[in-house]
Amino acid sequence: MFDQSSFLNTQLCNYLNATRNLHIAPKNLLTTRSTEMNLYLVAQLLLKPNDVVLVGNVSNFAANMIFHQAKANIKTIPVDENGLDVSFIKKNFTKNSIRCVYCTPQRHYPTTNSLSAQRRIQLVQLAKEYGFAIIEDDFDFDFQFDSTPMQPMASADTNGLIIYLGKVGQALFPAFETGFIVAPENLITEVKNYYRMIDPQGDLIKEQILAEVIHEGEMHRQVKKKILLYKARRDAMCTALKNTFGDLITFNKPNGGLALFIQFNKHISLAKLSEQVSKYHVTLPKHLLYQTKNICGIRLGFGHLNLDEINHTIEMLKKAYDDLTKS
Numbered sequence: 001m002f003d004q005s006s007f008l009n010t011q012l013c014n015y016l017n018a019t020r021n022l023h024i025a026p027k028n029l030l031t032t033r034s035t036e037m038n039l040y041l042v043a044q045l046l047l048k049p050n051d052v053v054l055v056g057n058v059s060n061f062a063a064n065m066i067f068h069q070a071k072a073n074i075k076t077i078p079v080d081e082n083g084l085d086v087s088f089i090k091k092n093f094t095k096n097s098i099r100c101v102y103c104t105p106q107r108h109y110p111t112t113n114s115l116s117a118q119r120r121i122q123l124v125q126l127a128k129e130y131g132f133a134i135i136e137d138d139f140d141f142d143f144q145f146d147s148t149p150m151q152p153m154a155s156a157d158t159n160g161l162i163i164y165l166g167k168v169g170q171a172l173f174p175a176f177e178t179g180f181i182v183a184p185e186n187l188i189t190e191v192k193n194y195y196r197m198i199d200p201q202g203d204l205i206k207e208q209i210l211a212e213v214i215h216e217g218e219m220h221r222q223v224k225k226k227i228l229l230y231k232a233r234r235d236a237m238c239t240a241l242k243n244t245f246g247d248l249i250t251f252n253k254p255n256g257g258l259a260l261f262i263q264f265n266k267h268i269s270l271a272k273l274s275e276q277v278s279k280y281h282v283t284l285p286k287h288l289l290y291q292t293k294n295i296c297g298i299r300l301g302f303g304h305l306n307l308d309e310i311n312h313t314i315e316m317l318k319k320a321y322d323d324l325t326k327s
Contacts, residue, residue: 008211012168012180015214020141021155022164022182030188031207032179032195035139038165039063039102041191042135042181043070046163051099056084058295060109061287063102063137072099083108083115086122089130098132100163105153106138110290110299111261112254120153127161138166142223143303144256145231160184169210171222176210230258230303233310237302240314248321258303264296268324277320282313 009026016022016029032038047053049071055064057076067074077092078085084103101123105115115123127134136153154164164182181191213219237260238253251262270289277284288299302310 006207006211007215008207011211011214015168015219016166016180016182020138021151023155024182027185028182028188030181030192030195032181033199033203034177035137035165035167035179036062036066038167038179038181039066039135039137040069041195042163042165042183043067043072045187045190045194046133046135047072047099052093052097054089054093054098054101056103056108058110058290058292058297059102060104060137063109067102079108079111079113081113082119083113084119084123086119086126089123089126093130095129096131098130100133100135101127102135102137104137104139106141106149107254107257109137109139110259110288110297112252112257112259114150114255117150120150124153124157124161128159132161134162136162136164138164140170140257141166142168142170143227143230143258145227145234146255149256154182163187168214168219171219171226172210172213176206176213178206178210233302233305233307234260236307237300237305237310237314240311244314244318245321259299259301261297261299264321266325267296268321270296270298272324273317273320276323277317280316280319282316282320284317 006026008031009029012031013024013026013029017024032041043066047067047070050073053067053072053074054077055067055074056079058079064074077088083105089098089101103115103123105120107114123134134153138152141149141152152164154162165179167177167179169176169178181188183191234253241249241251241260241262247265249262249264251260254260270291271286274284274286274289284298290297290299305313
């Protein structure tokens with residue numbers, strides 16, 4: 001598992017270089033069990049207590065908990081329709097005061113808005129000028145429906161400023177999902193040594209199968225099939241939301257990924273909505289609820305639901321909404 005010249009590392013390097021325009025060798029790559037493990041490993045080695053980490057003012061709950069566990073000082077920056085407001089960094093922070101910026105530029109989590117090309121350039125320039133690292137989490141790159149995806153910022157990184165995280169195998173069985181970290185060789189070496197301590201066994205059989213799936217081109221074929229499936233599910237959920245909620249909600253149809261972000265035009269208690277919809281045997285996890293003074297939104301995944309389940313889920317969500325607003 002930890003041999004940098006392993007079959008899986010070689011095949012995954014080829015796959016990432018071809019699909020994401022990266023220019024890496026196996027020495028720049030480490031595979032892990034999940035995207036959460038990716039970030040945990042990086043946070044443990046990159047951060048010291050009270051290091052400043054910048055995240056969006058709406059962001060991934062799991063990522064924030066990982067940074068919190070590393071005793072980082074988490075500060076938020078605004079998010080709009082073009083992703084993170086990068087200009088906020090220059091206006092409110094000084095050089096060498098930031099350890100890293102965590103971002104999901106392909107589709108910001110949870111809003112699904114992409115970080116604009118101009119802001120990507122600005123962020124990389126700021127990283128070089130201000131002396132911070134960028135953690136680029138690209139967890140759903142493979143699933144692009146309507147247009148060619150922007151290449152990762154890491155594909156143009158010539159200064160070793162970007163730590164690129166992602167996962168492959170989502171188009172296969174869930175057990176084959178595999179996280180990966182792309183970074184400069186010195187960091188990969190440190191991460192590898194730390195990972196060896198917490199997961200010494202690995203899963204050699206899964207890694208061998210995954211490597212062969214990539215080598216034989218089956219990964220590309222499966223991704224293409226799943227794109228058609230997930231696009232249909234996205235469209236079905238958008239249609240169900242429009243037909244069921246009408247102008248009660250606002251959302252943008254994402255150009256990829258496996259989730260939508262809906263915002264209620266009338267502020268309600270999302271915690272109460274979660275409790276109410278559970279009475280209709282629909283689970284709405286609280287970590288997917290985003291409620292602030294200006295936001296009342298939910299991140300709704302569709303990738304795991306078939307068309308009947310999508311329609312049923314939205315119907316039950318509307319019933320729960322009506323129960324709250326009419327009481």
